[in-house]
Amino acid sequence: MKPAEHGLSDHLTMRGLSRRFGSFTALDAVSLSIRKGEFVCLLGPSGCGKTTLLRLIAGLDLPDAGSIALQARDITRAAPAQRDYGIVFQSYALFPNLSVADNIAYGLKPRHERQRHRLRVRELLDMVGLPGAEDKYPAQLSGGQQQRVALARALATSPGLLLLDEPLSALDARVRDKLREELKGLQQRLGVTTLMVTHDQEEALAIADRVVVMNAGRIEQIGTPAEIYRQPCSRFVAEFVGEANWLPATACGAHEVRVGNHALRLQQPLPPAPALQLFLRPEDVIIKPRWENAPNTVLARVDNISFGGALTRIRLLPEGMPGQVLYAEVCPGMLDRQPLVPGEIVPVELPAARLLAFAGDLPC
Amino acid sequence: MLSAVLRWRPRGGQTGIAGEARIASLLLWALVAVLLLGLGLPLLFIFAKAVQDGDGGFVGLVNFAQVLQSPGLMRASSNSLQLGLTVTALVLPLAFAFAWALLRSRLWGRGLWRQIGLSPLLAPSLMPAISLVYLFGNQGLLKDWLHGGNIYGFWGVVLGELFYTFPHALLIIMTALSAADARLYEAGRVLGAGPLRQFLTITLPGVRYGLVSAGLVVFTLVLTDFGVPKVVGGDFNVLAVEAFKQVIGQQNFPRGAVVGLLLLLPAILSCLVERRMARRQQAALTARAQPFAPAPSWLRDACALLLLLAISLLLLALLGVGVAASFIKYWPYNLDFTLAHYQFDTVDGGGWSAYVNSLQLATATAVLGSLLVFVGACVCEKLPGMALGRSLLRFLAMLPMAVPGLVLGLGYVFFFNHPANPLHGWYGSLGLMVLCCIAHFYTTAHLTAATALKQLDGEFEAVAASLKVPFWVTWWRVSLPVCLPALVDVARFLFVSAMTTLSALIFIMTPEHSLAAVSIITMDDAGDTAAAAAMATLVVLSSAGLSLLLSLLERLLGRRNQRWRKPG
Ligand SMILES: Nc1ncnc2c1ncn2[C@@H]1O[C@H](COP(=O)(O)OP(=O)(O)OP(=O)(O)O)[C@@H](O)[C@H]1O
Numbered sequence: 010m011k012p013a014e015h016g017l018s019d020h021l022t023m024r025g026l027s028r029r030f031g032s033f034t035a036l037d038a039v040s041l042s043i044r045k046g047e048f049v050c051l052l053g054p055s056g057c058g059k060t061t062l063l064r065l066i067a068g069l070d071l072p073d074a075g076s077i078a079l080q081a082r083d084i085t086r087a088a089p090a091q092r093d094y095g096i097v098f099q100s101y102a103l104f105p106n107l108s109v110a111d112n113i114a115y116g117l118k119p120r121h122e123r124q125r126h127r128l129r130v131r132e133l134l135d136m137v138g139l140p141g142a143e144d145k146y147p148a149q150l151s152g153g154q155q156q157r158v159a160l161a162r163a164l165a166t167s168p169g170l171l172l173l174d175e176p177l178s179a180l181d182a183r184v185r186d187k188l189r190e191e192l193k194g195l196q197q198r199l200g201v202t203t204l205m206v207t208h209d210q211e212e213a214l215a216i217a218d219r220v221v222v223m224n225a226g227r228i229e230q231i232g233t234p235a236e237i238y239r240q241p242c243s244r245f246v247a248e249f250v251g252e253a254n255w256l257p258a259t260a261c262g263a264h265e266v267r268v269g270n271h272a273l274r275l276q277q278p279l280p281p282a283p284a285l286q287l288f289l290r291p292e293d294v295i296i297k298p299r300w301e302n303a304p305n306t307v308l309a310r311v312d313n314i315s316f317g318g319a320l321t322r323i324r325l326l327p328e329g330m331p332g333q334v335l336y337a338e339v340c341p342g343m344l345d346r347q348p349l350v351p352g353e354i355v356p357v358e359l360p361a362a363r364l365l366a367f368a369g370d371l372p373c
Numbered sequence: 374m375l376s377a378v379l380r381w382r383p384r385g386g387q388t389g390i391a392g393e394a395r396i397a398s399l400l401l402w403a404l405v406a407v408l409l410l411g412l413g414l415p416l417l418f419i420f421a422k423a424v425q426d427g428d429g430g431f432v433g434l435v436n437f438a439q440v441l442q443s444p445g446l447m448r449a450s451s452n453s454l455q456l457g458l459t460v461t462a463l464v465l466p467l468a469f470a471f472a473w474a475l476l477r478s479r480l481w482g483r484g485l486w487r488q489i490g491l492s493p494l495l496a497p498s499l500m501p502a503i504s505l506v507y508l509f510g511n512q513g514l515l516k517d518w519l520h521g522g523n524i525y526g527f528w529g530v531v532l533g534e535l536f537y538t539f540p541h542a543l544l545i546i547m548t549a550l551s552a553a554d555a556r557l558y559e560a561g562r563v564l565g566a567g568p569l570r571q572f573l574t575i576t577l578p579g580v581r582y583g584l585v586s587a588g589l590v591v592f593t594l595v596l597t598d599f600g601v602p603k604v605v606g607g608d609f610n611v612l613a614v615e616a617f618k619q620v621i622g623q624q625n626f627p628r629g630a631v632v633g634l635l636l637l638l639p640a641i642l643s644c645l646v647e648r649r650m651a652r653r654q655q656a657a658l659t660a661r662a663q664p665f666a667p668a669p670s671w672l673r674d675a676c677a678l679l680l681l682l683a684i685s686l687l688l689l690a691l692l693g694v695g696v697a698a699s700f701i702k703y704w705p706y707n708l709d710f711t712l713a714h715y716q717f718d719t720v721d722g723g724g725w726s727a728y729v730n731s732l733q734l735a736t737a738t739a740v741l742g743s744l745l746v747f748v749g750a751c752v753c754e755k756l757p758g759m760a761l762g763r764s765l766l767r768f769l770a771m772l773p774m775a776v777p778g779l780v781l782g783l784g785y786v787f788f789f790n791h792p793a794n795p796l797h798g799w800y801g802s803l804g805l806m807v808l809c810c811i812a813h814f815y816t817t818a819h820l821t822a823a824t825a826l827k828q829l830d831g832e833f834e835a836v837a838a839s840l841k842v843p844f845w846v847t848w849w850r851v852s853l854p855v856c857l858p859a860l861v862d863v864a865r866f867l868f869v870s871a872m873t874t875l876s877a878l879i880f881i882m883t884p885e886h887s888l889a890a891v892s893i894i895t896m897d898d899a900g901d902t903a904a905a906a907a908m909a910t911l912v913v914l915s916s917a918g919l920s921l922l923l924s925l926l927e928r929l930l931g932r933r934n935q936r937w938r939k940p941g
């Protein structure tokens with residue numbers, strides 16, 4: 010019984026889920042497994058089907074094909090109440106006419122055990138950092154506080170799975186960062202399997218154990234934040250996650266390409282296409298203290314230097330690549346040389362280990 | 374058939390939890406059944422009756438041909454048409470002027486003016502007719518003004534209908550006017566447009582849909598109203614009265630059915646036009662509008678005040694003369710105060726028992742109707758899946774808008790008075806009248822409740838389901854309390870409408886079970902105008918009293934709810 014053994018650690022498993030609205034395919038054969046206690050982020054641009062997938066898992070909508078299993082139990086067509094999850098929506102969906110305590114205790118059973126519910130509510134409010142808010146009404150709370158109450162309500166019945174649909178996107182940046190950390194801490198303490206939808210890649214990379222990047226109803230890549238960032242497996246992921254330099258290139262050999270009138274080496278094999286785009290993160294561009302004739306090193310004119318706190322961002326115009334702009338991000342303290350000045354010509358290395366090549370023409 | 378319905382599982386809905394899904398579909402189909410019984414089947418029977426002869430044999434379009442060849446009926450049709458057009462042409466400018474003065478001025482006491490403008494809603498359509506008789510009738514106070522002329526006839530009916538339809542037009546035009554976008558006016562001012570130019574290029578185009586839809590509503594109301602022409606029509610015969618004569622007077626059901634179908638035409642037509650317009654208007658309203666706030670202006674406010682005063686005086690006169698006359702010994706010769714006209718002992722029509730019946734009917738309609746409408750709107754807006762059933766329910770909820778009360782009443786006669794109908798025994802009972810009233814006024818009530826429900830977060834049910842709380846608990850604990858103000862509005866609307874309506878009920882009431890509005894007709898027919906005025910006054914007072922009561926209740930509720938409605 011190998012499959013069962015394998016399934017033990019998988020809390021939630023989706024196989025080949027599809028959902029169509031008329032002729033439009035919102036989800037196209039999506040398969041995904043989430044381990045117990047894992048924090049997974051669904052990341053993708055607007056309209057890529059994240060919410061649709063979440064609603065299928067929640068039982069608020071039914072798939073046209075595929076199956077969903079929760080703890081090895083098939084729940085593809087089960088009613089929401091027969092699944093075991095708590096959910097937080099972007100709008101919070103707090104009941105406006107019920108106090109915070111009544112909102113949180115809404116799903117606690119049996120209804121008449123008020124005393125026990127009171128204790129549970131207090132415990133949850135302490136946990137989400139809102140002690141003493143029992144008698145307030147949602148309209149009296151700020152957005153961040155409402156979000157905490159919604160979270161407490163979703164956790165009140167101790168569900169095995171927590172579903173979050175863009176829970177932080179309606180908050181301002183500062184509150185969002187703080188809540189993001191608290192959310193992660195809470196999730197780790199409770200060990201609740203969590204699936205969060207977001208279109209904010211920074212948020213996804215910061216909070217998730219694993220990130221699922223979606224595009225147009227399909228999964229593009231599943232991996233840890235570092236994998237997604239370092240080793241994007243498709244051009245879409247590379248463009249969507251983080252910032253990058255894109256250099257048009259032509260292949261000439263198994264590991265060699267031409268960019269302008271330079272030849273560059275790549276560690277990884279090239280995709281089988283004549284026209285390529287090279288991908289390089291700005292922080293991987295190395296500005297050398299002095300010229301030496303090493304591979305993948307070119308001369309570039311410093312065009313502009315902008316201060317960015319911890320990192321300094323430098324706009325470079327590489328020689329021999331007309332019209333090409335190269336951004337580098339360097340830590341000023343680590344730069345082993347005199348401060349840069351605009352107009353200066355500097356040697357720049359594009360490390361072979363960091364260069365990735367994707368097939369295709371210019372990125373959009 | 375019902376079991377097949379229960380087994381039917383739509384895609385996109387929830388299955389599984391047997392109890393909850395079953396209760397949901399049971400609820401849905403029970404509501405559909407109630408509306409089919411109170412609305413669908415009676416309407417079908419009108420169509421059936423129109424193609425049958427007196428004994429129930431199928432005769433095709435013979436009845437239609439007969440009606441078309443009958444000079445009396447054709448004259449009644451052309452009279453109705455002429456009347457509808459005249460009243461529409463007169464009431465639209467009046468209502469627009471009133472709405473403009475209310476919404477585009479900075480006058481004090483606009484709430485009060487608004488109440489005066491809407492006051493005709495509280496009265497049966499017979500009230501202005503009776504007032505007209507007292508003012509310009511054979512013993513009228515101002516009879517000399519007519520220079521030997523006579524109020525009975527076309528212009529009398531026009532005046533009465535003006536009063537009766539004014540608040541309906543006012544409500545629609547006020548809605549349209551208040552949706553104005555301040556940014557357009559600012560742009561107009563910046564571009565150097567004067568007040569007249571702004572009015573012609575911004576205000577009028579902004580309300581043109583409202584004006585058209587008000588015109589359609591008024592036209593339909595006039596065509597199917599029956600009270601005013603009955604009292605002051607004299608020899609001026611209209612279709613609505615003709616339908617009544619054919620069915621109740623001559624028991625000529627097939628011909629009555631044909632006339633009923635004729636009356637259905639304008640209503641259906643206006644519904645179609647409205648729907649087309651609604652679709653276009655939505656596109657016009659997508660921009661994010663800024664609410665309009667009028668700038669101070671003496672001249673404009675003075676004009677507005679004059680307008681409001683003039684129109685209010687007219688409305689209050691047509692309401693007040695009837696009320697006053699009911700307390701006066703012998704109009705206009707002995708103006709002493711008396712309550713004698715309220716004794717109703719010596720007159721036909723049921724007297725106080727008719728009034729009590731009306732009160733019962735209105736109360737039952739308000740209570741049961743609000744309940745039904747709320748559950749119906751919840752099923753339409755808040756239950757997942759069951760797409761077919763829900764669109765059927767939605768269709769049935771919107772249908773009454775296209776069915777004049779008179780036509781509905783005819784349908785009830787044909788359907789419930791049919792000897793083969795097992796519900797035949799129900800005919801003439803209070804229960805059937807309650808059903809008829811709820812069906813007649815369902816659309817407005819449903820739209821009010823549905824609008825309130827739509828403003829609730831769509832995810833409430835989803836959250837509740839994830840917490841394993843059944844939907845009815847959420848309806849009870851969240852939807853109902855949050856929508857209570859709208860439901861109070863619905864109850865008020867149903868009560869007042871049931872209290873004042875005549876058109877549908879006159880067909881299904883029996884003399885033993887008379888109603889206030891009907892007894893007004895009976896008394897007026899018998900020449901007891903003072904008693905008729907007294908009964909009409911009772912109706913007005915009850916409607917106004919309940920409205921006041923509900924307003925107080927609302928304020929009380931508002932105070933209790935303030936804690937969660939208001940931040941801070
Ligand atoms: N009920 C529906 N009927 C028709 N189309 C739908 C429906 N629900 C979603 N869609 C379509 O499916 C696509 C995916 O929608 P979904 O809500 O899953 O996007 P999303 O990834 O959550 O986007 P966002 O970040 O904007 O929330 C969209 O193009 C949407 O228009």
Ligand SMILES: [Mg+2]
Nearest residue numbers: 059060061174
């Ligand atoms: Mg979404």
